[in-house]
Structures are given as structure tokens and as C-alpha cells.
Amino acid sequence: MAKNLIIVESPAKAKTIKRYLGSDFQVMPSVGHVMDLPKSTLGVDIEHDFAPEYVVIKGKEKVIGEIKSAAKDKDNIYLASDPDREGEAIAWHIAERIGKTKANVRRVLLHEITSAAVKEAVAHPSDLNQNLFDAQQARRVLDRLVGYKISPLLWDKVKRGISAGRVQSVALRIIVEREREREAFRAEEYWTLDARLVGKNPPPFTARLYSYKDNRIDNKAYKLPEAEARAIIAAVENAPFKVASIERKEVRRSPAPPFITSRLQQEASRKLYMSPRRAMQVAQKLYEGIELGDQGAVGLITYMRTDSPRVSDGALASVREHIASRYGKGYVPERPNFYRSGKQAQDAHEAIRPTAVERDPESMARYLDKDALALYTLIYNRFVSSQMMPAVYDRTTVDIESGDAIFRATGQVMKFDGFMRVYIEGQDEASADDEEGTLPMLTESEVLKLLGLTPEQHFTQPPPRFTQATLIKELEEKGIGRPSTYAAIMTSILNREYVEEDESKRLRPTSLGRTVSDMLIKAFPDILEVGFTAQLEIDLDKVEEGTENWVKTLKRFYVPFSKRLGEAKQKMPEVKRKGLPTGLKCELDGGDMVIKFGKNGEFLACSNYPKCKNTGEFGHDEQGNVILKAASAPTPTDEVCEKCGKPMIRRRSRFGEFLGCSGYPECDGIKRLQSAPVSTGVACPECKEGDILERRSRRGKIFYGCGRYPKCKFAAWAKVVPHPCPSCGANYLVEKELKRTGRTWQCANKECGYKAPAPSAESGATSAPAAPPPSA
Numbered sequence: 086m087a088k089n090l091i092i093v094e095s096p097a098k099a100k101t102i103k104r105y106l107g108s109d110f111q112v113m114p115s116v117g118h119v120m121d122l123p124k125s126t127l128g129v130d131i132e133h134d135f136a137p138e139y140v141v142i143k144g145k146e147k148v149i150g151e152i153k154s155a156a157k158d159k160d161n162i163y164l165a166s167d168p169d170r171e172g173e174a175i176a177w178h179i180a181e182r183i184g185k186t187k188a189n190v191r192r193v194l195l196h197e198i199t200s201a202a203v204k205e206a207v208a209h210p211s212d213l214n215q216n217l218f219d220a221q222q223a224r225r226v227l228d229r230l231v232g233y234k235i236s237p238l239l240w241d242k243v244k245r246g247i248s249a250g251r252v253q254s255v256a257l258r259i260i261v262e263r264e265r266e267r268e269a270f271r272a273e274e275y276w277t278l279d280a281r282l283v284g285k286n287p288p289p290f291t292a293r294l295y296s297y298k299d300n301r302i303d304n305k306a307y308k309l310p311e312a313e314a315r316a317i318i319a320a321v322e323n324a325p326f327k328v329a330s331i332e333r334k335e336v337r338r339s340p341a342p343p344f345i346t347s348r349l350q351q352e353a354s355r356k357l358y359m360s361p362r363r364a365m366q367v368a369q370k371l372y373e374g375i376e377l378g379d380q381g382a383v384g385l386i387t388y389m390r391t392d393s394p395r396v397s398d399g400a401l402a403s404v405r406e407h408i409a410s411r412y413g414k415g416y417v418p419e420r421p422n423f424y425r426s427g428k429q430a431q432d433a434h435e436a437i438r439p440t441a442v443e444r445d446p447e448s449m450a451r452y453l454d455k456d457a458l459a460l461y462t463l464i465y466n467r468f469v470s471s472q473m474m475p476a477v478y479d480r481t482t483v484d485i486e487s488g489d490a491i492f493r494a495t496g497q498v499m500k501f502d503g504f505m506r507v508y509i510e511g512q513d514e515a516s517a518d519d520e521e522g523t524l525p526m527l528t529e530s531e532v533l534k535l536l537g538l539t540p541e542q543h544f545t546q547p548p549p550r551f552t553q554a555t556l557i558k559e560l561e562e563k564g565i566g567r568p569s570t571y572a573a574i575m576t577s578i579l580n581r582e583y584v585e586e587d588e589s590k591r592l593r594p595t596s597l598g599r600t601v602s603d604m605l606i607k608a609f610p611d612i613l614e615v616g617f618t619a620q621l622e623i624d625l626d627k628v629e630e631g632t633e634n635w636v637k638t639l640k641r642f643y644v645p646f647s648k649r650l651g652e653a654k655q656k657m658p659e660v661k662r663k664g665l666p667t668g669l670k671c672e673l674d675g676g677d678m679v680i681k682f683g684k685n686g687e688f689l690a691c692s693n694y695p696k697c698k699n700t701g702e703f704g705h706d707e708q709g710n711v712i713l714k715a716a717s718a719p720t721p722t723d724e725v726c727e728k729c730g731k732p733m734i735r736r737r738s739r740f741g742e743f744l745g746c747s748g749y750p751e752c753d754g755i756k757r758l759q760s761a762p763v764s765t766g767v768a769c770p771e772c773k774e775g776d777i778l779e780r781r782s783r784r785g786k787i788f789y790g791c792g793r794y795p796k797c798k799f800a801a802w803a804k805v806v807p808h809p810c811p812s813c814g815a816n817y818l819v820e821k822e823l824k825r826t827g828r829t830w831q832c833a834n835k836e837c838g839y840k841a842p843a844p845s846a847e848s849g850a851t852s853a854p855a856a857p858p859p860s861a
Contacts, residue, residue: 087111090159091193091207092152092179094166098198101374101382102165105200106207111159113152115166119145120178122225127233131643134636135226139178144838149182159188163210168194168434169390169569170221170629177218197440198374198384220629223638227251227621230643231612234650235605243601243660244682252566253577254605255618259559260551260584261594261602268709270547275308277543278317280492281536282326282485286525289536292485292492299489304543314540321487326533329486336497337475340504342394342424343436343468346568347561349389352467352510354554357459358590361553361572365389366842367460368437377452384440385449386464390568391434394424396468400438404472407442412506416473424471427561438468470508477501481524485533496524550591564619580822582686596680596687596711600660608653612646664690667711673699673749680711685786689713697750701736721747728754765789765805767817770833772797777805777817806830812839 089110093099096114103112120139122128130136141149156162162183164176173192180190191210195203228251235249278294294302294309297317302309344352346365353364368389374382401421409417439461446462453461480497499505551559557571566574578584583598594602606613621642627633664679667689671678676693680703689711691697702714724733726746733744733756746754762778769775775793782788789805791797803819810818810832818830820843832839 088158088160089163090152090155090161090188091163091165092176093195094172094175095369095373097370097382098195098373101198101384102195102203104381105203110207111155113155115148115152115175115179116145118142118171118175118178119149119182122229127229129226129229131230135639135643137222137226141182149179152179153183156183156186156188159186162186162188162190163193163207164190164213165193165195165206167390168196168388170217170224171569173214173217174221174225177213180213195388196434197387198372199440202384202440216629216631219635220625223628223635224625226639227642230639230646234646235609235653238650238653238657239601239604241661242604242657244597247581247583247597247601248577249601249605250574250577251612251621252570252618253574253581254602254613255565255615256556256560256574257578257583257594257598257602258606258613259563259615260556260578260592261599263548263551264594264599265709267547267550268707272544272546273308274311275304275543275545276311276314277304277309277541278314279539279541280321280326280485280487281539282492282494282533283536284328284525284527284531284533286527288525290494290496290522290524292483292494294490295484295493296491297489308545311540311542317490318538318540321490322535322538324488326485326487326492326535328527328529328531328533329484329491331484331527331529332482334480335500336478336480338478338503338505339475340422340470340473340508341467341510342422343396343438343471344464345392345394345436346390347392347557347571349437349464350557350571351554352463353460354552356463357456359456359460361557361575363456364460365572367456368464371457371461371464375449375452375457377449383444385444385461387436387438387440388434389437391437392568393426393434394436394471395426396421396436396438396471400435400442401472404442404469408469408473412473415501416503416506418472418474422472436468437464439465442469466508470504473504473507474501476503476505483524483527487535494524496522498523550587550589550593552591556592563615564622565615567622596665597682600665600682604657604660608657609646609649612642612649664692667703669703669711669713671697671699673697678713724756726752726754727756728752762792764792765817766807767805769793769797769799770816771799779805805833806843810834810837810839813837 087108087110089106091099091102091106091110091112093102093112093114094117096116099112099114103110106112119142121142122137123140126138128138128140130138164179166172166175166179176192183190190213192213193206193210195206231251231254232248236247239247239249280292280294281289282292283289294317296302297313300307341348349368350361350364353359354361357364359367368386371386372384372389374384377383405417405421442465446458446465449461450458477500478497479500481495483494485492485494549555553575556575560566560571560574578592578598579586582595583601584592584594587593611617621638624633624638624641628635628638661682664681667678667680669678669689670676671691671693674691674693674697676691676697678689678699678701679692681688681690687703689701689703691699703711704714706712720735722733722735722744724744725731726733726748729746729748729752731746731748731752733754734747736743736745744756746752748754762780765777765779767777769777769791772791772793775791775797777789777799778792780788780790786802787804788800788802790800801819803821806818806820808818808830809816813832813834815832815834815837817833818839819833821829821831828843830841830843
């Protein structure tokens with residue numbers, strides 16, 4: 086019988102580790118956290134040093150019981166949850182539930198899940214880390230205080246069901262402020278002037294106006310107006326063009342460091358169009374273990390939550406040998422490349438890299454699905470390229486005189502591809518020099534022939550909206566959040582409908598997001614300040630290092646927070662009842678149209694409700710002003726009102742489209758436009774004869790009911806997913822939006838208990854995940 090018990094977070098990790106350790110070890114998964122603060126109450130005793138009141142998470146009683154039973158006859162118990170703050174908290178809570186035992190309870194840190202790494206970690210266990218646990222506990226309590234104190238205030242003042250978060254609200258503020266920068270932006274006109282030239286040697290090339298009468302024209306400090314551009318054309322079009330100077334120099338471009346979490350999320354978004362949340366889900370699978378045929382399950386990458394580009398000596402030696410054998414010794418630098426961590430990096434883990442450089446993407450392709458292969462290839466190539474020689478270019482800059490004007494042409498030729506043979510960073514990381522072309526052979530004082538002058542009008546552009554990737558970069562640079570939080574922040578602000586993605590996948594704040602952000606900034610100016618939030622992250626890092634007491638950190642936060650909270654309850658405006666003014670007038674009774682926040686999102690409503698029930702959809706113009714959407718305007722139809730005989734017009738409300746009497750408000754006749762039911766292809770679980778259909782209720786809400794209604798009255802509000810349950814085989818799953826895990830697939834059979842994050846749209850998944858992840 087096994088005398089050692091190892092407790093990990095996920096079934097996948099347990100399966101992989103079990104293979105490495107053999108019959109002397111029993112490996113069990115906790116499936117994420119087993120204890121947390123209660124959902125129904127604050128769960129923090131503020132008067133007694135913020136003591137948290139932990140409870141067993143619903144559904145985890147059975148898991149804890151099984152762990153306690155297995156622990157009774159063991160000599161050693163190893164707590165091998167993830168090597169970060171959350172993993173440390175899981176380890177502490179499991180140790181607490183096991184209680185007093187004759188076994189040695191130790192902590193095992195698995196930075197990669199390979200046979201050698203697992204055996205080494207088990208052979209050299211450590212004690213539980215009090216400082217790391219305190220740092221996690223401090224963050225959890227901080228977030229609970231903000232969420233459970235401010236969110237009810239927003240429910241009362243704005244809309245029920247929305248939330249505030251210590252970090253998410255700052256991220257929202259950054260998005261809103263960027264949008265207001267865009268709205269306040271006024272485009273400025275400027276011109277460029279290009280000369281198309283040819284010398285003794287082909288091909289023709291283009292040079293751009295660089296200066297005129299010794300004044301630099303960069304279109305930043307000085308923007309060239311059209312009149313001056315035309316005057317320069319008149320001055321130089323008949324003047325000779327002569328090469329004034331040629332500068333040639335060698336330029337080196339160094340490789341990027343191996344991935345840290347934030348950079349992986351950014352690059353996966355740019356290159357793979359993969360959301361941060363999806364990227365982390367796929368990376369988790371690669372870390373925990375992939376079945377490799379006869380080799381069994383193997384962890385393909387190191388731990389994927391890290392802020393350090395550090396690489397172990399063994400991995401450096403291995404990758405340098407790989408580069409030399411595959412690409413030649415000329416691609417291997419004399420000494421390994423080392424990269425600095427950011428100022429606020431904890432440096433607790435290595436960079437994200439393949440656990441074995443011998444397992445290249447080509448050999449792993451048959452074992453990985455599309456997303457996993459794409460992400461593994463990205464990680465693998467970035468790591469290999471990080472230890473290669475720089476790329477080398479010959480860059481040429483040519484200045485050409487014509488009267489009082491100087492035109493400049495630049496070009497470059499690659500001499501040695503170096504790291505670029507394997508990997509090139511995403512577009513917004515790449516050098517602008519990549520866009521430079523090649524130049525013909527030219528000599529100083531050479532006279533060139535002018536083929537034509539091309540003036541071109543331009544306008545300055547507003548600062549771009551953030552994508553999920555660039556927002557993560559902004560948060561990282563400002564010291565807000567940590568590697569494990571970025572994906573959750575993106576999910577939260579989108580799910581709460583504070584932000585929406587436009588057609589270019591850029592983040593645009595909704596009216597609800599603007600309203601919540603403005604109200605929170607006014608009520609809690611210090612807590613929602615970027616610098617304050619960044620300092621809190623530093624304080625939490627100090628708690629982890631053991632140089633700061635977690636209770637003192639909370640007290641410094643809570644004293645001003647509590648004062649602001651009391652003032653906000655009295656002064657925060659009543660948006661929920663009155664709505665937001667828009668400046669638009671109701672076309673029915675002339676009342677003011679206001680923005681309201683309902684269950685189905687934002688909508689326009691007449692301020693004279695309930696006397697006038699006119700509603701509509703709206704958008705914003707480039708200056709942020711509210712405008713009525715064309716689709717919301719009443720549209721005439723051939724239908725006749727059954728009450729008064731007047732023509733009916735098509736309208737749209739928050740519940741969908743309907744026909745309303747053109748004589749409103751004298752006549753309030755309406756007729757609902759019912760959409761045809763859509764079959765889900767799933768057999769009804771009650772009568773077994775009809776299919777479940779997607780229908781719409783009288784108030785426009787989607788529900789799912791049996792197609793044999795009224796003979797069978799089965800109905801459900803949760804979205805029906807036509808996939809069999811991978812656990813019990815039930816013929817369908819249901820999709821729900823949960824606070825902790827977001828969009829989640831659950832078994833329709835409540836006794837089964839299967840639950841897993843729903844695949845993202847970009848993953849193209851056609852089946853349910855085989856097992857729930859560690860965070861479930």
C-alpha cells in the first residue's frame with residue numbers, strides 16, 4: 086500500500102505525476118480551492134484584525150473527506166498545488182482540514198511536470214510558506230472588502246448585478262479615460278512630400294522631404310501645411326537633385342526574452358487571435374500534461390504564471406546545443422543571453438519555456454489540438470530564438486539636396502538573419518525599420534533624375550483604443566495586477582458589460598462602464614487612482630517577502646476606504662431611477678430621453694415613464710454624444726391596429742422588435758413579433774419524443790422548451806448545449822454565467838456535478854472539455 090500521499094490541484098496533473106512516482110505514491114486532486122470566504126456574507130471580521138471566516142466550498146465536502154481518509158495511514162503528505170500565492174493558500178487550507186496527523190506534511194513546488202523535475206521536487210520538499218499565504222490572504226480580503234462594500238452601493242444607485250473590483254475598476258478607468266482622449270481629440274492636417282528619383286544604377290527609389298531652409302520637418306513639432314508643400318514643389322521641381330551624403334552603418338537587432346505571462350498573453354492575442362483567458366487555459370493544459378502515446382502524459386512547458394525571464398542553467402545548456410546542431414554554431418552567442426526582470430517582478434519562477442527542447446513543435450503536432458499546437462509553437466520558438474545571435478543589417482541613409490530642401494531616403498539589407506530565422510515579434514513590437522526597402526548603389530555628388538513629386542495630405546490620429554493585449558501591457562507597465570490576474574480582469578469587465586469589443590476587437594466602454602467609472606472615481610478618488618493601486622501591489626509583494634505585516638497593510642487601506650464609503654452612500658447620484666440625460670427628445674411626447682440600464686443591457690427610455698413607454702437603441706458619435714440608432718426609428722408597415730384601425734409601425738424596445746399603433750399615446754395597441762423557434766437537436770428529457778426548441782418569451786427573453794408543447798411542458802432558462810456530458814453521458818449540457826469561472830458548461834443532470842469552463846468562440850471547440858480545470 087502506498088505510504089506517501091501527494092495532493093495536486095487538477096485531475097490531469099494528478100494523472101501525469103502518478104506515472105512518474107509509481108506505487109509508493111497515491112496522487113489525489115483537490116480540483117482547485119477547497120475553502121474560501123462565504124458567498125452570502127462579508128466573511129471578514131474587520132474589528133478583529135480582518136480575520137477571514139473561511140468555509141468549505143459547496144461541493145468540496147466529498148473531496149476533503151476523501152483526502153482525509155487517504156491521509157490516515159500515510160507516512161508523508163506532500164502538498165503540490167501550483168507554486169504561487171493561490172497554490173500556497175490551497176496547500177494551507179488542505180493542511181488545516183487534514184488536521185493533526187502522524188504524517189510529515191510538506192510542501193512540494195512543481196515548476197515543471199517532467200519525471201526528473203517531479204522526483205527532484207519530492208526528494209527536496211519545503212515547509213509551508215507563511216508569508217506567501219499571508220500575501221494571498223491579504224489580497225483576498227482586500228478584494229472582498231471592495232467588492233462586498235461597493236457592489237451593493239452600485240446595485241442601489243445604478244443597476245442590480247453589477248460589481249466593483251479593486252483592480253478591475255482601475256482597468257475600466259484606464260479604458261474610459263482613453264475613450265475620452267479620443268473624443269476630445271481634434272485632427273490636424275499635415276502634408277508629406279515624396280520625390281521619386283533614379284540614379285545611374287536602377288531601380289528608382291523614393292526620398293521624403295526632411296528639411297527646408299534648415300528647418301526640420303518631422304510633422305510632430307512642425308506640421309507641414311499644404312501651402313508650404315506647394316511652394317517647395319515650385320522651388321525644387323526644376324532644380325537639380327544631388328546626393329549630399331551617404332551614411333552606411335551596421336545595425337544589430339537583439340532577440341526578445343522568453344515569455345513571461347503578460348507577454349505570452351499579448352503575443353497570443355496578436356499572432357493567434359487568442360483571448361488572454363483562452364491562452365491561459367491552453368497553457369495550463371500544456372503545463373499539466375499532454376498524452377504522448379507510449380510516453381504517457383508529459384508536461385510540455387514550465388509554470389505559466391511568471392513575471393521573470395530567468396532560465397535555469399540546465400535549460401540554457403540544452404537550448405544552446407540544440408541551436409548549434411540545427412542551425413549551426415554561428416547562431417550560438419559566445420555566452421548565454423541574460424534578460425533583466427521588470428522593476429516589480431517577484432522572480433519566483435522561470436520564464437515560460439518548453440520542458441525539453443528536443444520536443445519540437447513538429448514532433449508534438451500529432452498529439453496536440455489546433456490551439457495547443459499554436460501556443461506551444463509560439464512558446465517554443467520564442468525560447469529558442471531568445472538564445473540566438475542578433476540579426477545584423479547594413480543600414481544606409483542618403484541625404485539628397487535640391488535648392489533649400491533636403492530629401493532623405495533610407496534602406497537596409499540583412500547580412501545575417503540570426504534569431505529571426507526562428508522567430509519575429511508581433512507587429513507592434515517589431516521595428517519600424519522592417520518597412521524600409523533597399524536602395525540602389527549611389528555615390529556622393531551623384532546627380533539624380535526627378536521622376537515626380539508627390540504631395541500627400543494626412544491627418545493626425547487619436548490615440549488607439551486598447552485591445553486586450555495592449556491593455557495588459559498598460560496594466561503591467563503601471564504596476565497594476567499580477568500575472569495570475571490579467572485574464573480574469575479582461576473577463577470581468579467584458580462580462581459585466583462595462584466594456585465591449587468593436588469590430589476590430591478593441592475595447593470601447595459602454596454607457597454603463599462610463600457611469601460606473603465616473604461614480605467610483607468621484608466617490609473613491611484615492612482608491613481608484615492608478616498609483617495607489619500599484620502601491621498596493623508593491624505592499625502585497627512586501628508581505629510575501631516577509632518585510633510587511635498583512636494586517637497593517639489592510640488597516641492603511643481600510644481607514645480611508647471606510648470614510649469614503651460612508652460619504653458615497655449619502656452623495657452618490659440615483660442613476661437607477663432617473664437615468665442618464667442624453668439631450669435627445671422623445672418623438673412621441675417631447676419628453677427627455679434618458680439612458681436606462683436593464684437586464685438586457687442599455688436602452689433609451691422616455692423620462693415621462695410610465696405615462697410614455699417609448700424606448701429605443703442608441704450609439705455614440707466620434708465626440709461621445711448620444712445618437713439614436715437608425716434601426717430604432719419607427720418604420721411604417723402594412724399592418725393595421727386592431728384597436729383603432731390606424732397603421733402599425735415597427736419599433737424596437739429592450740425586449741426586441743414589436744408593432745405599435747401610429748396613434749400612440751392616444752392608442753396603445755401593440756403586437757409582438759414572434760421569431761420562429763430554433764431546434765437545438767436535443768431530445769426532450771421528459772417526454773423523450775420532442776426536440777428542445779430555443780424560444781423567446783413575451784418579454785423577449787430566450788428560453789428552451791419542448792417542441793410538443795402544450796402536450797409536454799418541459800421548459801428551462803439555461804442555454805442548452807447539444808453536447809453529451811463527458812462524465813455521466815447525459816444527452817446535453819447547459820451553459821451558465823458564473824462569477825468565479827465565467828461562461829461555464831454544466832451537466833443537465835444535477836446529480837452528476839460535471840462542470841467546466843465553456844470553450845471560447847475562437848477555439849472552435851466542438852466537444853465538451855473532458856474534465857474540469859484546477860480553477861473549477
